[in-house]
Amino acid sequence: xxxxxxxxxxxxxxxLMEDTHLDDKDxxxxxxxxxxxxxxxxxxxxxxxxxxxxxxIFLVAFIGYASWVIVGEIREGGNAGxxxxxxxxxxxxxxxxxxxxxxxxxxxxxxxxxxVMYYLDAKRIADxxxxxxxxxxxxxxxxxxxxxxxxxxxxxxxxxxxxxxxxxxxxxRLxxxxxxxxx
Numbered sequence: 001x002x003x004x005x006x007x008x009x010x011x012x013x014x015x016l017m018e019d020t021h022l023d024d025k026d027x028x029x030x031x032x033x034x035x036x037x038x039x040x041x042x043x044x045x046x047x048x049x050x051x052x053x054x055x056x057i058f059l060v061a062f063i064g065y066a067s068w069v070i071v072g073e074i075r076e077g078g079n080a081g082x083x084x085x086x087x088x089x090x091x092x093x094x095x096x097x098x099x100x101x102x103x104x105x106x107x108x109x110x111x112x113x114x115x116v117m118y119y120l121d122a123k124r125i126a127d128x129x130x131x132x133x134x135x136x137x138x139x140x141x142x143x144x145x146x147x148x149x150x151x152x153x154x155x156x157x158x159x160x161x162x163x164x165x166x167x168x169x170x171x172x173r174l175x176x177x178x179x180x181x182x183x
Contacts, residue, residue, distance in 0.1 A: 054106045061102055069094045
């Protein structure tokens with residue numbers, strides 16, 4: 001999404017980096033800057049994603065209201081015999097008040113959307129962390145099972161070695177007995 005005030009945004013971003021001591025040398029700078037790039041379009045904090053739609057909504061609403069006010073005021077002023085200067089003053093007052101009100105409403109709406117986006121991102125990150133923890137727990141459990149299996153194999157090998165040792169001793173005894181029994 002193209003920011004409508006790129007020079008101002010660049011200054012704001014540099015100022016933010018200076019204030020928070022974020023620079024490219026810092027290891028944690030990139031994720032934080034990605035968040036800044038993702039959300040902040042200007043100091044009001046409207047998410048970049050919503051900046052263009054908010055601007056178009058503002059334009060459409062303003063143009064629609066402006067044409068309605070202008071036509072209505074001219075018609076009403078003409079019927080009442082109001083001087084054109086008073087009619088123009090009334091139109092400017094209406095449009096100024098409406099543009100301020102519309103701007104405030106759009107900023108509040110965009111800030112609400114920003115909170116929702118932060119919440120969804122936080123939820124996604126928490127889910128990813130939970131999955132990583134579960135995977136790590138599974139790997140730990142698998143490693144424990146492998147260690148237990150290795151211990152069992154070692155015990156089995158020790159038992160086999162003991163059995164072989166007993167067989168060897170038994171074979172030696174039998175050999176000695178056969179030597180003694182032979183005249």
